[in-house]
Amino acid sequence: MMSIHWLWTALALAAVWFFLQDLFLMKKRKRFPPGPKGLPIIGNLHLLGKNPHQDLAKLAKKHGPLMYMRFGYVPAIIVSSPEAAEKFLKTYDQVFASRPYHESSWYVSYEQRNLSFAQYGPYWRNMRKLCILQLLSSHKINSFLPMRREEVGTLVKSLKQAASDGAAVDLSAAISSLGANMSCLMIFGKKYMDKDFDDRGFRDVIGEALRLGATPNLGDYFPLLGVLDLQGLTRRFKDLAKVFDNFFEKIIDEHLQSQEHKQTKDVVDIMMGIMQSGEAEFEFDRRHVKAVLLDLLVASMDTSVTAVEWAISELLRRPEAMRKLQKELEDKVGLERTVEESDVEGLEYLDMVIKETMRLHPVAPLLLPHESMEDCTVDDFHIQKKSRIIINVYAIGHDPNVWPDPETFIPERFKDSNIDLRGQDFQLIPFGSGRRGCPGLQLGILLVRFVLAQLVHCFNWEPADNIKSTDLDMSETFGLVLSRAKHLKVVPTYRLQE
Ligand code: HEM
Numbered sequence: 001m002m003s004i005h006w007l008w009t010a011l012a013l014a015a016v017w018f019f020l021q022d023l024f025l026m027k028k029r030k031r032f033p034p035g036p037k038g039l040p041i042i043g044n045l046h047l048l049g050k051n052p053h054q055d056l057a058k059l060a061k062k063h064g065p066l067m068y069m070r071f072g073y074v075p076a077i078i079v080s081s082p083e084a085a086e087k088f089l090k091t092y093d094q095v096f097a098s099r100p101y102h103e104s105s106w107y108v109s110y111e112q113r114n115l116s117f118a119q120y121g122p123y124w125r126n127m128r129k130l131c132i133l134q135l136l137s138s139h140k141i142n143s144f145l146p147m148r149r150e151e152v153g154t155l156v157k158s159l160k161q162a163a164s165d166g167a168a169v170d171l172s173a174a175i176s177s178l179g180a181n182m183s184c185l186m187i188f189g190k191k192y193m194d195k196d197f198d199d200r201g202f203r204d205v206i207g208e209a210l211r212l213g214a215t216p217n218l219g220d221y222f223p224l225l226g227v228l229d230l231q232g233l234t235r236r237f238k239d240l241a242k243v244f245d246n247f248f249e250k251i252i253d254e255h256l257q258s259q260e261h262k263q264t265k266d267v268v269d270i271m272m273g274i275m276q277s278g279e280a281e282f283e284f285d286r287r288h289v290k291a292v293l294l295d296l297l298v299a300s301m302d303t304s305v306t307a308v309e310w311a312i313s314e315l316l317r318r319p320e321a322m323r324k325l326q327k328e329l330e331d332k333v334g335l336e337r338t339v340e341e342s343d344v345e346g347l348e349y350l351d352m353v354i355k356e357t358m359r360l361h362p363v364a365p366l367l368l369p370h371e372s373m374e375d376c377t378v379d380d381f382h383i384q385k386k387s388r389i390i391i392n393v394y395a396i397g398h399d400p401n402v403w404p405d406p407e408t409f410i411p412e413r414f415k416d417s418n419i420d421l422r423g424q425d426f427q428l429i430p431f432g433s434g435r436r437g438c439p440g441l442q443l444g445i446l447l448v449r450f451v452l453a454q455l456v457h458c459f460n461w462e463p464a465d466n467i468k469s470t471d472l473d474m475s476e477t478f479g480l481v482l483s484r485a486k487h488l489k490v491v492p493t494y495r496l497q498e
Contacts, residue, residue, distance in 0.1 A: 033077060056395065071221045098371040099371055136443060145341055156458050159459060168465070169491075206297070296440075326457065328347055338496065349411065372385055459494060
């Protein structure tokens with residue numbers, strides 16, 4: 001009863017606020033980008049369904065590449081062309097390099113002390129520099145090469161066994177475990193199995209964090225409603241925060257107690273070393289360490305392997321592209337041995353397959369939300385301070401004005417083209433671009449190349465259950481990463497002559 005009373009009070013206050021804003025504020029005088037008409041209070045929230053990247057792409061076809069929308073209390077600008085993306089991520093990058101309030105990160109990541117949702121400012125700058133120099137440098141990435149070789153080798157071994165049994169495998173589950181194991185080994189120095197976490201298990205808890213983090217949350221759009229927690233999300237964020245905190249405390253204690261001399265320092269070792277040395281030039285205590293550990297775990301666990309999963313799915317649907325890639329690998333590696341990381345540099349067709357996969361199935365279809373730090377004018381349109389900027393890379397990748405025949409998987413479109421995916425060519429920015437661009441790009445690309453090359457080189461693949469490869473279900477599930485809605489079930493055949 002009490003909460004209904006509060007709900008009506010909150011809604012009434014919100015209605016008065018929007019009325020006054022429309023009446024007195026700049027909206028009357030300034031020219032805003034075009035966009036769909038909003039409803040009172042909720043604005044355009046009702047236009048977002050289960051796959052917001054697709055809904056926003058459809059709306060942009062009608063309203064244009066720079067679109068104004070309102071999600072509850074929050075003004076939003078949806079960017080859907082390479083030219084417009086360049087304005088936000090390069091020309092005016094500094095204005096748009098902050099992140100909005102994100103309730104899930106607020107609770108789970110120690111009041112947004114993580115890197116990915118930290119607001120623009122000295123803390124974010126220092127922490128990003130530290131992560132790039134200490135945790136994601138080429139030197140550090142190379143130091144984990146033996147671990148990656150071993151983990152990918154273990155996967156190949158289990159698939160080889162399935163091949164000799166003629167059994168179907170759930171490739172989505174298998175490479176998702178590979179991603180989790182590699183991330184844990186890099187960050188914590190050991191694999192964590194379900195039993196090590198909480199009653200629900202490691203993968204389930206991380207999965208819940210990813211799902212909740214991507215759930216549209218009224219608390220992000222209506223600060224007043226956030227207090228009431230009508231969706232029950234705040235309570236779940238707080239529960240999750242406790243589980244993660246206990247887990248990270250345990251890991252940090254284990255690291256502090258272990259006196260052994262490690263050859264390869266994991267991320268926890270490095271972060272704790274910096275914290276204890278007192279050398280960091282910014283506030284840096286256990287909360288910061290824990291927030292960044294979770295960040296790196298979430299950012300690295302599913303991203304690269306999801307790209308591999310989509311690549312294999314597309315190659316299954318285009319067997320001649322699969323054969324072409326196998327031929328390229330055969331020429332470089334031969335059929336007598338598996339692929340080494342050093343083999344995958346400079347493989348032209350492999351890179352074309354990866355670009356085409358990330359164009360069609362960007363891992364983060366809306367990047368992460370950016371926020372404007374001041375009023376700004378872009379293409380003669382007024383962008384208010386504290387607007388949420390959503391770059392729809394999915395819409396750009398599927399736009400026929402940018403890519404001929406956009407729905408078809410054609411790696412050859414990148415032949416003799418200079419378009420790269422590292423953030424300089426705005427028609428293809430799966431890692432974002434500019435100040436907030438992905439700091440894990442080098443590691444991400446390396447993982448996708450290595451794992452994809454290994455799977456394609458070692459095995460021939462057929463869809464399981466006698467499904468014709470052209471009938472493979474390619475539907476998507478939106479989340480912090482855009483994954484396949486249905487797991488990829490396949491039958492492998494080992495093709496090396498070992
Ligand atoms: C295929 C693999 C990957 C893809 C496609 C990818 C993509 C992205 C994208 C789109 C963003 C947001 C950019 C923006 O908002 O403008 C991002 C941010 C980030 N990524 Fe990645 N990522 C990948 C792998 C990784 C890995 C392996 C790590 C680290 C181990 C990582 C760490 C991060 C971090 C910390 C941020 C936040 C940066 C900031 O806000 O300053 N990513 N990534």
